[in-house]
Amino acid sequence: MRGTLLYIGQRLVLIAITTVLVSSIVFVLLHQIPGNAFLNETRTSPESLAADLRHYGLDKPLGTQYVNWVSGVLHGNLGESLVNRGVMITPLLVREASVSATVGFFALLVTVGLGLILGVIAALRQNTWADYVASSAAVVGYSVPSFVIGIFFLLIFGHYFFEWTQGTVFYNVGWGDWTQIPVPAIALGLPYASYVARLTRASMLETIRTDYVRTAWAKGLKARIVVLRHALRNALIPVVTILGPLITGIITGSVVIENIFGIPGLGKEFVTSILARDYNIVIGVFTFYAALVGLANLTVDVIYPALDPRIRY
Amino acid sequence: MAQAAPVAQPDVELTYEIPEQVTLLSDAWRRIRRNRLALVGGGVIIVLLIVALISMVWTPYPTWLQAVGPTYQPPSPAHPLGLDNAGRDILSRIMGGALITVQVGIGSAIIVSLIGIPLGLLAGFYRGKVDTAISFVINIWYGIPDLLVALILVFVLSDALHLIPRGVLVIVIAFSLTRWMDVARLVRGQALALREREFVEAARMAGARDYALLVRHIFPNALGPIIVQATFAIPAAVLFEAFLSFLGLGLPPPTPSWGAMANDGYHGMDFAPHIVLAPTIALSITLMAFNWLGDGLRDAFDPRMRR
Numbered sequence: 001m002r003g004t005l006l007y008i009g010q011r012l013v014l015i016a017i018t019t020v021l022v023s024s025i026v027f028v029l030l031h032q033i034p035g036n037a038f039l040n041e042t043r044t045s046p047e048s049l050a051a052d053l054r055h056y057g058l059d060k061p062l063g064t065q066y067v068n069w070v071s072g073v074l075h076g077n078l079g080e081s082l083v084n085r086g087v088m089i090t091p092l093l094v095r096e097a098s099v100s101a102t103v104g105f106f107a108l109l110v111t112v113g114l115g116l117i118l119g120v121i122a123a124l125r126q127n128t129w130a131d132y133v134a135s136s137a138a139v140v141g142y143s144v145p146s147f148v149i150g151i152f153f154l155l156i157f158g159h160y161f162f163e164w165t166q167g168t169v170f171y172n173v174g175w176g177d178w179t180q181i182p183v184p185a186i187a188l189g190l191p192y193a194s195y196v197a198r199l200t201r202a203s204m205l206e207t208i209r210t211d212y213v214r215t216a217w218a219k220g221l222k223a224r225i226v227v228l229r230h231a232l233r234n235a236l237i238p239v240v241t242i243l244g245p246l247i248t249g250i251i252t253g254s255v256v257i258e259n260i261f262g263i264p265g266l267g268k269e270f271v272t273s274i275l276a277r278d279y280n281i282v283i284g285v286f287t288f289y290a291a292l293v294g295l296a297n298l299t300v301d302v303i304y305p306a307l308d309p310r311i312r313y
Numbered sequence: 314m315a316q317a318a319p320v321a322q323p324d325v326e327l328t329y330e331i332p333e334q335v336t337l338l339s340d341a342w343r344r345i346r347r348n349r350l351a352l353v354g355g356g357v358i359i360v361l362l363i364v365a366l367i368s369m370v371w372t373p374y375p376t377w378l379q380a381v382g383p384t385y386q387p388p389s390p391a392h393p394l395g396l397d398n399a400g401r402d403i404l405s406r407i408m409g410g411a412l413i414t415v416q417v418g419i420g421s422a423i424i425v426s427l428i429g430i431p432l433g434l435l436a437g438f439y440r441g442k443v444d445t446a447i448s449f450v451i452n453i454w455y456g457i458p459d460l461l462v463a464l465i466l467v468f469v470l471s472d473a474l475h476l477i478p479r480g481v482l483v484i485v486i487a488f489s490l491t492r493w494m495d496v497a498r499l500v501r502g503q504a505l506a507l508r509e510r511e512f513v514e515a516a517r518m519a520g521a522r523d524y525a526l527l528v529r530h531i532f533p534n535a536l537g538p539i540i541v542q543a544t545f546a547i548p549a550a551v552l553f554e555a556f557l558s559f560l561g562l563g564l565p566p567p568t569p570s571w572g573a574m575a576n577d578g579y580h581g582m583d584f585a586p587h588i589v590l591a592p593t594i595a596l597s598i599t600l601m602a603f604n605w606l607g608d609g610l611r612d613a614f615d616p617r618m619r620r
Binding site for chain 1: 350464579586593601605
């Protein structure tokens, strides 16, 4: 237990270092840009521009700005929006992250749930029609990008459903109502679900041929127990290893999905801010994402030994 | 589908002259021929290449020409895929988009390999401090949200600093800078394993320098897995371009990028779904084809899968 805590502590430090390091690159990159967010506005006087630059500390040398920014990040303060003066970035992003996290969580549920079910069915019914249907669905699914699925869903649920049901049942784009969660979550999760299904099928096929599963069948255990406790638990190990990249994929995929479905999350903020040249928010969202990806990978690595006792830190 | 062969394995003719000798490529070709999905994927990719080549010299209408007919016109005999929101011929733009897709895909595969192969070879061959340093960079790089960094790179390099004009090149560079690790890690593993083999030892004993060992002995023997990994970089790069262009941060209009076309059609989806359907279906089929071919190549080049 103490080893685990030490391991988690070390990883947290590493995540903090990575996050600051990677965000620093973005910070330096964005500060190479001549001009700034104020250039596009209509200015009445150079004095007001100077006042704005002073307000954001942009008149100081880059080194000082960088030191101020890093100490801000370490204190959890990501600064102030350049475009909307007075809007502090940290609370804004925390609010938006909770929206993104809701969609992401349900997307992950779709990915893992659907992927496991399809994969297990395909493996148990190997070379039957059920296997062929599940496998072909997976083969097609993992090549169709989530934004294409999103567009198709929008067309089907937002448009055709409206026509078929004479306007009684349809999906309304936006956010605020729980009925608006499933459509974007499924669109975001489906491509990865196919991937999980393929992987589950392959590893299930391996485990159901092992001796201990044959023993479990031979001693007359119920099918449910053999499949869930003996076969699936061991088949899950390779699936868990890809959970890290999977979560990264869902996080980056949400950038497009949130823009398609009009969800006010981090991804939408990111794109809006880039287009509006609000660099402070761009760096902030990026820092947030880098930390999230690191934490997601850490969570996966902590779950891993619970499934496979052979793994120790 | 037999014509799928030449592109997948360009050197195949050379090996026919000595049939009793089984080379890496002829062996892989023999196995991939039995993989129907991979052949279909290869066939689709050949069609894509041909369409891209044709679009360089001829498209039914210029891809940028607006108002060749009524805007939002659904498919008709004169315009098989209809017209878009600016009255441009969608078939012509799909053809032009095929060229963009091929450029992005092949360009990225090449640059990813150019970055990943040397780093991987150095790390695997010299081990020790070199390996520690390169592996550390690889691990850090895996921890970053790659698409977002690439997005910022495109924005900074072309829009803000005007170093590289917004176009295929900047997208390829941004993608490669954030996704070179897969190739590097794979090559490192291969180099680690191969450097212990007898033929490398023999070459070293014959007086080969490190450079010759790496380039003439280790690299050629790792070629199979490298080709597979580079093939998988293609659909990722194509998707990345479409993703950027869809968000309006990729290729500038009126470039006929499939992602940008999807964005054009997305706004008029309620009354003219054909505009958004054409590019998204083309994109999905292309990605599928590359993934199938990649899977097939992986099975074909993997000696452990030998049946």
